[in-house]
Amino acid sequence: MGIFEGKKGLVFGIANDRSIAYYITQELAKEGAEMGFTHLPDKDPERPKAERKLRKLVEPLGAKLIMPCDVTNDENVDKVFAAAKEEMGELDFVVHSIAYAPIDDLKGNVYDVSRDGFKLSMEISCYSLITLANRARKILKPGGSLLTLTYLGGEKVIPGYNVMGICKAALESAVEYLAHELGPEEIRVNALSAGPIKTLSSSAVKDFDKMLKLYETFAPLRRPSPPEEVGKMGMILLSDYSSGVTGENVHVDCGYHIMGAPPESVHASE
Numbered sequence: 001m002g003i004f005e006g007k008k009g010l011v012f013g014i015a016n017d018r019s020i021a022y023y024i025t026q027e028l029a030k031e032g033a034e035m036g037f038t039h040l041p042d043k044d045p046e047r048p049k050a051e052r053k054l055r056k057l058v059e060p061l062g063a064k065l066i067m068p069c070d071v072t073n074d075e076n077v078d079k080v081f082a083a084a085k086e087e088m089g090e091l092d093f094v095v096h097s098i099a100y101a102p103i104d105d106l107k108g109n110v111y112d113v114s115r116d117g118f119k120l121s122m123e124i125s126c127y128s129l130i131t132l133a134n135r136a137r138k139i140l141k142p143g144g145s146l147l148t149l150t151y152l153g154g155e156k157v158i159p160g161y162n163v164m165g166i167c168k169a170a171l172e173s174a175v176e177y178l179a180h181e182l183g184p185e186e187i188r189v190n191a192l193s194a195g196p197i198k199t200l201s202s203s204a205v206k207d208f209d210k211m212l213k214l215y216e217t218f219a220p221l222r223r224p225s226p227p228e229e230v231g232k233m234g235m236i237l238l239s240d241y242s243s244g245v246t247g248e249n250v251h252v253d254c255g256y257h258i259m260g261a262p263p264e265s266v267h268a269s270e
């Protein structure tokens with residue numbers, strides 16, 4: 001019997017089969033979880049591309065709910081939680097795997113970021129966790145778990161990550177404040193800091209391939225973390241195996257984040 005047998009949750013953020021949320025979903029499904037999913041609203045109802053892509057991935061896993069949701073739209077978010085309550089009842093977990101910055105703001109220097117671009121990036125990449133947490137706390141059971149995805153660029157300067165680094169720093173702080181506030185309600189809130197993984201979102205980050213290559217020389221395990229490892233840790237952070245863990249930022253990056261200087265092997269090869 002899987003450790004998520006009889007457990008239910010919502011997953012926000014599957015765009016395609018490379019999405020980190022999809023890797024977490026697959027691990028949860030293997031363990032018997034029942035899940036509802038959201039996709040970005042399709043602009044053309046005749047050609048519902050986002051919905052179709054999501055359906056293809058999650059219907060074989062027995063999806064209980066598939067709905068459009070743009071996190072900048074309160075009505076969308078309310079509808080998802082109302083439908084989840086109606087169709088699934090109380091929940092055990094919520095996955096928030098969402099980020100966005102307008103491409104010009106992401107590619108440019110931080111000092112050049114536009115006011116509107118900054119607001120939108122923060123709203124989608126950070127405030128959305130807060131607004132989901134506010135709805136989730138009303139239908140999560142005691143022992144419930146909320147998980148978001150972050151990146152080292154929120155803690156340290158990663159050239160090219162730019163405005164998204166600022167969003168991730170705010171997101172990581174939000175995780176701590178939410179963990180503090182929701183702890184007495186027996187709800188845990190954690191972040192998983194994944195190393196670089198090729199996805200739709202990361203393709204917008206400048207020099208992403210170079211960053212990936214660095215892991216082969218700098219990371220203690222001398223490799224980047226494949227998305228399957230992120231999926232497994234995501235599942236663990238949503239499970240009872242992590243029942244004493246909250247407000248945490250767990251790195252799944254083969255140890256890259258602990259390094260303050262290159263390993264000796266780099267100097268030896270110079």
Ligand SMILES: NC(=O)c1ccc[n+]([C@@H]2O[C@H](COP(=O)([O-])OP(=O)(O)OC[C@H]3O[C@@H](n4cnc5c(N)ncnc54)[C@H](O)[C@@H]3O)[C@@H](O)[C@H]2O)c1
Nearest residue numbers: 013015019020070071098099149150151196197199200201
């Ligand atoms: N790929 C990486 O290297 C990496 C590393 C660390 C953390 N992350 C984080 O993981 C999370 C998931 O990203 P991913 O790499 O799987 O890419 P992805 O593009 O597959 O996922 C991003 C998701 O955000 C959703 N989204 C964007 N704007 C939205 C809005 N207004 N309303 C609702 N949903 C919206 C997209 O539809 C998509 O499903 C992000 O928070 C990202 O910053 C990614």
